[in-house]
Amino acid sequence: MSIALKLQDDRISLYARLKSQAMATPNQEWLACMVSSWCLGKSALPDYLGLExxxxxxxxxxxxxDCRMPELAPSGIRPDFSRMLERDDLVNLLKHYSQSDGFESDCIIGIIVAGCLGNDHLWQDLGLLDRGQLSDMLHYNFPELAAKNDKDMKWKKFLYKQLCEAEGLYLCRAPSCAVCSDYPKCYGPEN
Known part of the structure; x- marks a missing residue:
C-alpha cells in the first residue's frame, strides 16, 4: 500500500471516530473532518487549529x-504574523454575517480565517474532503454572505473580494469579471 493511500485511510478512520463523538450539528461533522485532517498534517491550519x-x-x-490531540500543528505550519490585520478583517466580515453567536460559531470563524491564510484552495487549507463541504459549511453558517457568491467564485477569492469591496478598493483592471483574463483563476474548477 502506498504512503498516500495509507494516510487517506488513516484520515478517514480518524474522521469516522471523531464524527461518532460529535454529531449534534452539521458544524460538528465539519469540525471532525478538519480536525482529523489537521491531526494527520493534511491541512494548512497552524497550531491550535488557528484558535486561541x-x-x-x-x-x-x-x-x-475521548481523543488525545496535539496542540501544535503536525504539519509544522506556523502562523504568519505579518497578516494579522488581514486576519482581524476576515474575522469581522464573518462575524457580521454569522447566522449564530456563541462558542461554536467563534470556533468555525477562527478556523476558517486560519485557513484563509493558507496558500491553497480554502477547502484544502481547512482539510475538508472537497469544495462541496466548504460550500455547505459557509451556506449553513453565513447564508447571506454565501448567497452573494451567486457566480460560484472560489471561496477564498470571494472572501477577499468582499474585504476589498467593503473598503472601496477595486484592484481588478477589467470592467467586470466576465471579461477578465484571470476569470479561470477565480471561477475555474478546484482540484
Whole structure:
C-alpha cells in the first residue's frame, strides 16, 4: 500500500471516530473532518487549529473529549504574523454575517480565517474532503454572505473580494469579471 493511500485511510478512520463523538450539528461533522485532517498534517491550519489555546482546549474537551490531540500543528505550519490585520478583517466580515453567536460559531470563524491564510484552495487549507463541504459549511453558517457568491467564485477569492469591496478598493483592471483574463483563476474548477 502506498504512503498516500495509507494516510487517506488513516484520515478517514480518524474522521469516522471523531464524527461518532460529535454529531449534534452539521458544524460538528465539519469540525471532525478538519480536525482529523489537521491531526494527520493534511491541512494548512497552524497550531491550535488557528484558535486561541484556551478556545482550542475547550473545543477539544467539548466535542472530542475521548481523543488525545496535539496542540501544535503536525504539519509544522506556523502562523504568519505579518497578516494579522488581514486576519482581524476576515474575522469581522464573518462575524457580521454569522447566522449564530456563541462558542461554536467563534470556533468555525477562527478556523476558517486560519485557513484563509493558507496558500491553497480554502477547502484544502481547512482539510475538508472537497469544495462541496466548504460550500455547505459557509451556506449553513453565513447564508447571506454565501448567497452573494451567486457566480460560484472560489471561496477564498470571494472572501477577499468582499474585504476589498467593503473598503472601496477595486484592484481588478477589467470592467467586470466576465471579461477578465484571470476569470479561470477565480471561477475555474478546484482540484
Amino acid at each position: 489555546p484556551a478556545q482550542f482546549k475547550r473545543l477539544v474537551g467539548h466535542y472530542f473529549p
